[in-house]
Amino acid sequence: MTDLNAVRAQQQKMWATGDFAMIAWNTVFPCELICEAAGLRAGQTVLDVATGSGNAALSAARRNCEAVGIDYVPALIERARERAAIERLPARFEVGDCEQIPFPDASFDVVLSVYGSMFAPDQEKAARELLRVCRPGGKLALANWVPEGFWGQTFALIARYRPAVPGLRSPIEWGTTARLEELFGGATSSMRVEKRSALFRYRSSRHWIEVFSTYFGPLMRALESVDDGQRKALLGELDAILNRFNRSGDQTLVVSADYLEVVMTRSG
Numbered sequence: 001m002t003d004l005n006a007v008r009a010q011q012q013k014m015w016a017t018g019d020f021a022m023i024a025w026n027t028v029f030p031c032e033l034i035c036e037a038a039g040l041r042a043g044q045t046v047l048d049v050a051t052g053s054g055n056a057a058l059s060a061a062r063r064n065c066e067a068v069g070i071d072y073v074p075a076l077i078e079r080a081r082e083r084a085a086i087e088r089l090p091a092r093f094e095v096g097d098c099e100q101i102p103f104p105d106a107s108f109d110v111v112l113s114v115y116g117s118m119f120a121p122d123q124e125k126a127a128r129e130l131l132r133v134c135r136p137g138g139k140l141a142l143a144n145w146v147p148e149g150f151w152g153q154t155f156a157l158i159a160r161y162r163p164a165v166p167g168l169r170s171p172i173e174w175g176t177t178a179r180l181e182e183l184f185g186g187a188t189s190s191m192r193v194e195k196r197s198a199l200f201r202y203r204s205s206r207h208w209i210e211v212f213s214t215y216f217g218p219l220m221r222a223l224e225s226v227d228d229g230q231r232k233a234l235l236g237e238l239d240a241i242l243n244r245f246n247r248s249g250d251q252t253l254v255v256s257a258d259y260l261e262v263v264m265t266r267s268g
Contacts, residue, residue, distance in 0.1 A: 002167040007121040008099070012072050017217035021053035021079045030143050030198045030259070031055040031114050037194075037263050038141035040065055044109040047133060049098045050116025054080030054091065060112070061091035068108075070096030071116075099125045106135040114143040115151075115259070118174035121165075127183035136268040140184070142260075146175035146195065149258030150245040155218070157241065161234050162222040175260050188264040200255040205242040208253055209235060 034056060040046065042064035048057035051069030053076050060067035061084070069091060071077055080093040096102045098117040111134045120126035134140055145151035152172045164170070173179040177193055184191065202208040212219050219238075223231055248254040 002121075002165055004121050007165050007168065008097070011119065011121065014217045014221050016073045016075060018215040018220050020073070020076060020215065020217060022215040023212065024052045024055055026200050027114060027143075027198060028055050028059075030196070030261075031059045031112075033196065034112060034114055034141050034143050034261060035059045035063060037192075037261055038110050038112065038139045040110060045107065046110045046112065047101075047103070047108040049101065049111060049113040049130060050119070051080060051093065052076050052116065054083050054093060056112045056114045057091045057093065058083060058087065058089055060110075061089040065110075067091040068103075069093045070098075070101065072097045099129060101129045101133050103133050105132050106138075107133050108138065109135060110139045110141065112141050115145060117142070118144045118171045120171075121168055123169055123171075123174070123179075123183060131184065131187045131266060134266045136266055138266045140188070140262075140264045140266060142174070142262040142264075143196075144174040144180075144260050144262065145172055146258045146260055147172045149175070149197075150200075150241065150255055151257050151259075153241050153245075154238065157234070157237055158218055158222045161230060162225050177260075180260075180262060184264055187267050189267045190265040192263045194261045195258055196261050197256045197258050199247075200253070200257060202253040202255075204251065205239050205246070205253050208242055208255070209238060 040063045044065045046060040046065040046067045048069040051057050051071045054069050057067040057069030069080055074095050077093045077095050084091045098120050099122055111130050117126045130140055245255045246253050247256045
């Protein structure tokens with residue numbers, strides 16, 4: 001039996017490594033798009049699960065929703081609170097795990113998770129929790145990286161050098177309609193799926209690697225766990241992936257990272 005509590009603790013430590021807030025600004029635009037896709041209305045109660053530094057919750061607050069964000073990394077919650085204060089937005093942020101959301105059943109009109117809940121070690125439990133806190137007739141809106149895209153390929157590369165715990169399903173499965181149907185189909189009355197692309201703009205692939213090696217927990221942990229030869233090989237393969245997905249057409253880097261934008265209606 002896989003010890004999911006131990007896995008969860010290790011994951012929490014991984015996401016707390018570095019400073020994910022320095023990476024998360026890349027996904028501000030997809031968070032704005034997910035709020036539009038969910039058709040938010042002023043006054044709705046909105047929960048952003050695995051909020052990171054608060055992007056989707058802040059996007060909801062800009063639309064005059066009663067927005068709350070949760071994440072299990074306390075430092076990221078503090079960063080989200082700082083951002084809300086600076087922007088004078090009324091979003092609220094609390095420490096909480098996507099597998100044990102600290103709110104009663106049917107608490108929210110809309111539940112969001114952008115590249116977040118997909119990383120839960122117990123995927124079924126995370127999906128049940130997203131559904132549980134959404135009111136009947138409410139919306140769930142997710143953004144999940146796809147297997148064939150940049151992040152799907154990058155996480156697969158990292159897994160070759162830092163293998164996943166046996167028995168756990170890949171988070172990238174959330175980027176497939178088949179897995180979404182398994183997780184949510186029985187409790188939703190509609191599911192709209194659209195493939196989109198998030199763009200990551202850097203001066204070069206070397207610049208991207210420098211930034212992510214400094215701030216992005218999953219890559220930092222992988223680099224720490226290998227010897228010098230493996231480190232060189234990992235970074236070489238990563239550089240090749242970056243250039244394969246580069247759409248800049250010049251000397252800079254514009255990585256196109258595909259994801260599924262998913263909007264579901266909770267069954268009554």
